[in-house]
Amino acid sequence: MADADAPIPVDFRTEPARYKHWKLSFDGPVAILAMDVKEDGGLRPGYELKLNSYDLGVDIELYDAIQRLRFEHPEVGAVVLTSGKERVFCAGANIRMLNQSSHGWKVNFCKFTNETRNGIEEATAESRQSYLCAVNGPCAGGGYEMALATDWIIMADDGSTTVALPEVPLLAVLPGTGGLTRLVDKRKVRRDRADFFSTLERAARTDRPAGAAGIALPPLGRAIDGDRIAYGTIACALDRGRGVAEITIKGPEAQPPAALEAIRTASAAFWPLALARELDDLILHLRANEEEIGIWVFRTEGNAGLVEAHDRALQEHAADWLVREIRLYLKRTLKRLDVSSRSVFTLIEPGSCFTGTLLELALAADRSYMLDGVLEGDSRPPAAVRLTGMNFGAYPMPNGLTRLQSRFLGDPGHADDLKRSIGQDLDAPAAAAAGLVTFTPDDIDWGDEIRVAIEARAAFSPDALTGMEASLRFGGPETLESKIFSRLSAWQNWIFQRPNAVGDKGALRVYGTGQRSEFDRRRV
């Protein structure tokens, strides 16, 4: 994803003991997350992270800290985001890093940082873990965007604290990490200096259990062996010739723990949480390190009844803080899939378990193929899909609708009608009739049809597919989140390509050199 000559793989797995750039501390119900970026700690050589400017490595640690605060610290009701440096808050994304990065790296960097900031907003709104930002020193560009992602911004009245979005004048690009969208859609007006609030009051209002123990998020078990990537719940095989990742999700192997206490004991081994963590890591890994793999093909294998039982557990204990976090994590991970610029196909075959939470993978796909009947020599019963209560509200897309609602925009009552089918096995004709799958070839056509579909897809322009998928996936209403990904990102994508930003005399290229940018003044 970075420059061809520096393909250092990115690992999204980290933990507080390994942080270079952040310090996490606790004061009862309040956590303090202090940014103290190590200048020579960049993910790649060639730039220095001065003035608390950040690169992807800094944001990976921020993402990890946010995740751990949710799972490991139920007692924390408020998180203060601040700077650990004197008289400087955050200068935003590092410009030299941007300048030396490929187009794809820049776009992907923006996507990940947006997802992380959306996670801050979701923690505040749905986990009742409220973020506030204490700005101590100049806060510019991406730094201010980070502040805007919190609900409350406190500015020190010290003569040196300022906020600004200098992207347009200085860099000829946009405040793309949601800055512009948040200004008009979240803040509505510029009340930058008006937000004052007391930390302790926020923490006191949370419904997170002050006395509960968090669970630990142990290092993810991931084995990469050539073109195979294996997790506990996921196997992924890369076919570089065709540009395809064949991803198989394994359903749970046993009934879920019956009691809530046992779910807490299982903690990171509880199948839904293991799945969320591993799928999250796989998506990030493929996006950052495998940009020529343009098609992700999802399969599942396992027992539908066991998936359904786990979905029931997620519903029964929805009010529990930990189960709530697991549901929200699955929701965020499925949204990450929605905004990934890869073609997503789902294959529904005998032995699969596209039930409830896993059925969301088929609903998120650009196309799904369900085998009608069985292949010769396979003694297993034909494939079936099964809806659970989790398909009806737990996993909204970035546009605020469930995947069923998005699918049936033209027939708004249909998603509700499908509630009657919860728990039923739907074979290929029934699933097609219910509108849940795209194509249902029989055994004679199955192999050829899928082969041709994948070959055709691989032959198309990746850019046109990215634009088409982004346009077709999100019909209906828009939200702050969908606007950031579908509108602001598209504009920034374009601007990042233009000579005025990245050409020899472009603003990103000459930034800091003392030279002036030279702009082609023609408007489009």
Place this chain on the structure above:
Amino acid sequence: MADADAPIPVDFRTEPARYKHWKLSFDGPVAILAMDVKEDGGLRPGYELKLNSYDLGVDIELYDAIQRLRFEHPEVGAVVLTSGKERVFCAGANIRMLNQSSHGWKVNFCKFTNETRNGIEEATAESRQSYLCAVNGPCAGGGYEMALATDWIIMADDGSTTVALPEVPLLAVLPGTGGLTRLVDKRKVRRDRADFFSTLERAARTDRPAGAAGIALPPLGRAIDGDRIAYGTIACALDRGRGVAEITIKGPEAQPPAALEAIRTASAAFWPLALARELDDLILHLRANEEEIGIWVFRTEGNAGLVEAHDRALQEHAADWLVREIRLYLKRTLKRLDVSSRSVFTLIEPGSCFTGTLLELALAADRSYMLDGVLEGDSRPPAAVRLTGMNFGAYPMPNGLTRLQSRFLGDPGHADDLKRSIGQDLDAPAAAAAGLVTFTPDDIDWGDEIRVAIEARAAFSPDALTGMEASLRFGGPETLESKIFSRLSAWQNWIFQRPNAVGDKGALRVYGTGQRSEFDRRRV
């Protein structure tokens, strides 16, 4: 806007007698608009318009026909869009034309064709002049997008009639003229072949007056003299050094006709209609022919009371078919301003008449400056702005909100509260307090502040400004229309820049040569 070596100016003024590509005929309440594109009638040399493919010249005639059907033909309730050729409907935008066009030309071409198709939808919804499309022969790409803009698509069952959107596989670009957005947001599902309807039934349902005489739209009086462009109601001076168009709108010079009949007699000379036509033409002219003029500065001069009187006439006679058309035309023209990728500033000075309809220019601006007081030596009273009923619903933006509602997203009641100020003269402090203007410098600061603002704007990257303005202008809800301009267009903008589309081996470049495109398979 086109290639630098072929700067033939584009004239958007035409009339049926001069059409090369369309035939307009009438059968009582039904009009037939038949596309019969002249192969060697392209706007520029270098391509042939085969198979009813189109360039900007073809679309300029379509736009003119749609306008005339509304104003000159009140008796027409249904318009049938069809092909005048045997066995071919429309092959879409001409690919050779796209390939030889500059990036800006491609983007601007898409914007204008989208605006024209939105006009078809608005005529159906609000003028009760319903469009249907009779597809006779292959209908691909932009041809199918044109069909999708109508409410009813009738396909001949003749063995050769087909519809398709082949942009992604063949051209590595998007169906950017609203095709993708209309598929998911308007059609909701692919019910392409299901829409059958009877023309006569549609026509019978319209409320347009079968017996009324239309008004004529005479050729626009426009004088271009060097860097000055003069219309009856508008004067425009181009300052090429600073990249600024100084646009002055002249208010009406007399009271509006008191009776509806007199408005009909005045017809194209009625000030609101003259303004709509001339402003529409000026915007199109500047967009197509003056792409280095990045800042449009609007002023008005005239009598606020006379503007208000005209607004009252537009309100009193809103139910009349002609006045309805004039209101809708003003609405469309103001929307054209909203989606223009130019910085829009408004200067409110003594002698101006930013009242009602003209106040929309200040509300549409990226920034407005209102002089507090008077300049030395000016004996006129200080400037005032005045709201009329027309500011509260007649002119929604592409996002469906009025400009006041869009302005006060953070305080939804405020737009309604302002109704109490209708008819009052608001001086600079009052206008600032009401939130209607951005800055109110006094005479000491006025000149410098505006000079610095314009110089700063001119120094910024035009691309970054385009992206920023598109992001900031449309907060709040999205509609099919705003999605087309803000989301789909941004994606297409990006794709039109990418080597996979326009590089040496890009799909647009090699189309029709027999060579295959070579794609860089990396996803972003």
